[in-house]
Amino acid sequence: MKITLPEDEIMEKGHMACLGCGGALAMRYLLKALGRKTMVAIPACCWAVIPGVFPYSCLEVPLQYVAFEATGAAISGIEAALKAKGKKEGTTVVGWAGDGGTLDIGIQALSGAVERGHDVKYVCYDNEAYMNTGIQRSSATPKGAWTTTTPVGNTRFWKKTNKKNIVEIMAAHDIPYTCTASVAYPEDLIKKAKKMKDIKGPCYMHIYAPCPTGWKYPPEKTIELSRLATETCIFPIYEVTYGKYKLNKNIRDEKKKPVLEYLKTQGRFRKLDEETVQSIQHYVDDEWIKLKKKVECFGEEK
Amino acid sequence: MKKVLSGNAAAAYGSKLARAEVISAYPITPQTKIVEKIADLIAVGEFETEFVKVESEHSAMAAAVSASLVGARTFTATSSQGLLLMHEILHWASASRTPIVMVNINRALAPPWSVWADHTDTVAQRDTGWMQFYCESCQEVLDTMLQLYKIAEDKDVMLPAMLSEDAFLLSHTSEIVDMPDQDMVDDFLGSFEPENIMDVDNPMSFGSLSMPHQYFYEFRYKIAEAMEIARSKILEVEKDFEKRFGRSYGGFIDLYRCDDAEIVLVAAGSMSSTIRVAIDELREKGEKIGLARLRVFRPFPIEEFREIAKKAKKIGVLDRSFCFGYEGAFFTEIKSALFDIDERPIVKGYVVGLGGRDVTLDVIHEIIDDCQATTDTRTEPFKWIGLSR
Numbered sequence: 001m002k003i004t005l006p007e008d009e010i011m012e013k014g015h016m017a018c019l020g021c022g023g024a025l026a027m028r029y030l031l032k033a034l035g036r037k038t039m040v041a042i043p044a045c046c047w048a049v050i051p052g053v054f055p056y057s058c059l060e061v062p063l064q065y066v067a068f069e070a071t072g073a074a075i076s077g078i079e080a081a082l083k084a085k086g087k088k089e090g091t092t093v094v095g096w097a098g099d100g101g102t103l104d105i106g107i108q109a110l111s112g113a114v115e116r117g118h119d120v121k122y123v124c125y126d127n128e129a130y131m132n133t134g135i136q137r138s139s140a141t142p143k144g145a146w147t148t149t150t151p152v153g154n155t156r157f158w159k160k161t162n163k164k165n166i167v168e169i170m171a172a173h174d175i176p177y178t179c180t181a182s183v184a185y186p187e188d189l190i191k192k193a194k195k196m197k198d199i200k201g202p203c204y205m206h207i208y209a210p211c212p213t214g215w216k217y218p219p220e221k222t223i224e225l226s227r228l229a230t231e232t233c234i235f236p237i238y239e240v241t242y243g244k245y246k247l248n249k250n251i252r253d254e255k256k257k258p259v260l261e262y263l264k265t266q267g268r269f270r271k272l273d274e275e276t277v278q279s280i281q282h283y284v285d286d287e288w289i290k291l292k293k294k295v296e297c298f299g300e301e302k
Numbered sequence: 303m304k305k306v307l308s309g310n311a312a313a314a315y316g317s318k319l320a321r322a323e324v325i326s327a328y329p330i331t332p333q334t335k336i337v338e339k340i341a342d343l344i345a346v347g348e349f350e351t352e353f354v355k356v357e358s359e360h361s362a363m364a365a366a367v368s369a370s371l372v373g374a375r376t377f378t379a380t381s382s383q384g385l386l387l388m389h390e391i392l393h394w395a396s397a398s399r400t401p402i403v404m405v406n407i408n409r410a411l412a413p414p415w416s417v418w419a420d421h422t423d424t425v426a427q428r429d430t431g432w433m434q435f436y437c438e439s440c441q442e443v444l445d446t447m448l449q450l451y452k453i454a455e456d457k458d459v460m461l462p463a464m465l466s467e468d469a470f471l472l473s474h475t476s477e478i479v480d481m482p483d484q485d486m487v488d489d490f491l492g493s494f495e496p497e498n499i500m501d502v503d504n505p506m507s508f509g510s511l512s513m514p515h516q517y518f519y520e521f522r523y524k525i526a527e528a529m530e531i532a533r534s535k536i537l538e539v540e541k542d543f544e545k546r547f548g549r550s551y552g553g554f555i556d557l558y559r560c561d562d563a564e565i566v567l568v569a570a571g572s573m574s575s576t577i578r579v580a581i582d583e584l585r586e587k588g589e590k591i592g593l594a595r596l597r598v599f600r601p602f603p604i605e606e607f608r609e610i611a612k613k614a615k616k617i618g619v620l621d622r623s624f625c626f627g628y629e630g631a632f633f634t635e636i637k638s639a640l641f642d643i644d645e646r647p648i649v650k651g652y653v654v655g656l657g658g659r660d661v662t663l664d665v666i667h668e669i670i671d672d673c674q675a676t677t678d679t680r681t682e683p684f685k686w687i688g689l690s691r
Contacts, residue, residue: 038502057507064368075368076361077369080365091502111357
């Protein structure tokens, strides 16, 4: 198979991410797609540390570190200023935040920014918990997961609720483009990032970015595990372009793997009981059916 | 050109005359008229600016900081709860060295709900690294806004500045305001040309992690230094403004009939006008009373108060805010400024006007009477005036 990733490395060597960090890969791919005429705002998250300590940075694009809940507002301000200065044309404005900064504390500013229709690209790299502060649950943490604030113990005090479906929340904002991507499928991620760059208006990309440190798995398994998340339909790869749904990785029924195969790969699900595994399976099945229905009803014209 | 403008409208026109390039703001009573007026000016084609109608004050300030780092001249306005919601980003703005100009309408903080004048909102932002100005008239609002851009954007200052005006008493009071010509304002202000901006052709990071042994401590020292430099810039800019536009407000402290005054009252904002009337009445009777209207709270006018203390026998400080567990902030700070001088006057504090309680002529007279009667402040350093018990 011919690999067609852009060769330019805009994320340089010397970053401070953990071994096997999905979020580090995600940034590398994203910048390859968007190119050097990109401005980035990053709130508190692992990526507030990964670029390096002042005065060093592994990112060769202008970068603003912003307050935890402020990413949506920051990129609105950058875009407005570029417009005021007559410099917007050809420049891509990116908000790059973790799941806590997106689904929890940053959801208001994000919602406001896309509703106002700024020409901004918001990318969430989802490692399913507050990893930078040391693995606390967020609303992106899946049901059944151990974190330091859902520490299991004798009372089975794991995360009790399902993950917030931010992708559908963003699609419901009726913005030009919403998509999911995974570090397991770099060509798909890059294609989508390029598509976002060409669309004038707010776009949202949700990247599945496994965290070996927080999920308790060997760092060399990041890609394998990411692929499994999609093959079990836990993390479907799809896009919504001007309201039209499209599955980019269709998983045929006979190929769909049980969630248990995915759950078994990570220490954070180690103590789950059968009943909870069942309920996760049901939830994933239901969500998958819903998504396929949306593709059927609101798919791109054949 | 003379125009009848409210304090709110003066602020809106100030942003237009300063040619603010990005405005991000959120409505809140009694500031709402500022954002409405700006929207009107844009709608009729009189004002070209990027107006970001954010979903909260937190986002208003965050967008302003980001826009400023791209090199745009920015403006925002808020009040009360909104200012408090911005608090985190106020620190972000000064530490990013973004010379944002903001108008705050001084309004009480809930609960209970109150939309009326009270200085607690801005006093609570004392330590955010913002310059802080209090205005008395609509003309002063407009003129000070123009001055603030010039001071804040000075390359040796590069700090944000907030201008305060009292809820309704100034925000909704209309006065005749002399609107300077755009050409003259352009000539006075020039354009905003920061040294470091976000630029795809010269990528830089703003706000990277700093370890304890590195630069954080020095960055903070530089802010402290810039605040000191701002002292001279505030005076220089006002002098320049006076030369061009023929108006000035006394720099840090606006002195009224203080030359031979034995008692000097210190106050900020709209109640200063009432104090002027009381002073005129008492001067008729030969009583030597003056007003030192506090115009700049940060940087704090230390030397200026020491000068006043050299001549006055008594200083009465009116605070339209209160720091629970101690006393009014202006009162504390003035006393602190006078600590090192050899002969200190009697300094007494008065808490007034919280939640928009009217500071009437009677209130001022009661304060002056009390000041005259006071010979010792050890047992009662300050008083709440007009309290119902």
